[in-house]
Amino acid sequence: MRAPCARILLASHIASSVGWLGALLAFTVLDVATATSRDVATLVAAYLAMDLVARWAIVPLAALALASGVAVALTTRWGLLRHYWVLLSLVLTAFAFAVLLLQLPVVARNAALAREAAASGSGLAAPGNLLLHSVGGCLLLGFVLVLNVVKPRGLTRRGWRLRHEA
Amino acid sequence: MDAPYPGTPSWVKAVLAVLALGVLLVLTLHLAGVSPRH
Numbered sequence: 001m002r003a004p005c006a007r008i009l010l011a012s013h014i015a016s017s018v019g020w021l022g023a024l025l026a027f028t029v030l031d032v033a034t035a036t037s038r039d040v041a042t043l044v045a046a047y048l049a050m051d052l053v054a055r056w057a058i059v060p061l062a063a064l065a066l067a068s069g070v071a072v073a074l075t076t077r078w079g080l081l082r083h084y085w086v087l088l089s090l091v092l093t094a095f096a097f098a099v100l101l102l103q104l105p106v107v108a109r110n111a112a113l114a115r116e117a118a119a120s121g122s123g124l125a126a127p128g129n130l131l132l133h134s135v136g137g138c139l140l141l142g143f144v145l146v147l148n149v150v151k152p153r154g155l156t157r158r159g160w161r162l163r164h165e166a
Numbered sequence: 167m168d169a170p171y172p173g174t175p176s177w178v179k180a181v182l183a184v185l186a187l188g189v190l191l192v193l194t195l196h197l198a199g200v201s202p203r204h
Contacts, residue, residue, distance in 0.1 A: 021203055132192070160171045161171075
């Protein structure tokens, strides 16, 4: 791949990955608010904002981070399945993305309940929070970030074979 | 003669062990019905 294209790809991967983590941190702050507040206005605002942040920031950034990560790995000397740190990053990121997609309906349902409560002026039945997923996601993405910065040594069996065939 | 594969690095084994413990913890919480509600 030509150098300018490779740089643009790497820049988009870094921006989307860090953006995903940042958006997830914002989501977690709102999630903590839903877990600790009893004020209906705060709960309604937080649930509506969580839905917007998830759909318009976290999901697009996560998809871009995953796709650009695979593209960067395949177009550089690192490869996708040659080094353990790349393989682990891929598996953990794919897992985080899958959990994110599975939790989207829950976020949407909570927002719908909040919208109903705001429209009717009634109280908000406690739909629960997603702290396990949001905090777990932050820890997981933070670990992947460290892994990508440190790049610890370790070839997979496939990477070892390819290196010795070369 | 090709050098033999040195095996999986110890840091990978440590990470996998921590992840397995995390999965076990989450499964235990789910099975115990622990679900944070306010």
